[in-house]
Amino acid sequence: MEKRSSDQSIHQKLENVVKEMVDKEIDLKNALREFEKIYFEKTAKKHEGNRTRMAKSLRIHRNTLHNRIKSLKIKMRY
Numbered sequence: 001m002e003k004r005s006s007d008q009s010i011h012q013k014l015e016n017v018v019k020e021m022v023d024k025e026i027d028l029k030n031a032l033r034e035f036e037k038i039y040f041e042k043t044a045k046k047h048e049g050n051r052t053r054m055a056k057s058l059r060i061h062r063n064t065l066h067n068r069i070k071s072l073k074i075k076m077r078y
Contacts, residue, residue, distance in 0.1 A: 037072045
């Protein structure tokens, strides 16, 4: 029997998502891009769009964050 989503570890949840992506033959480049985009969007929401706090939380330089947001075409609306 499969565990409920709330009972699974992060690793197990990611394994399920990756399995689904592999089954659908989503290429690695697009999978990584989608993951990063969602990760940044969730971080932006948590920090209400404050890029300094986002960068600190992500442990990346603020300029790197700005460049990734631009390249991923993330619309900051928080």
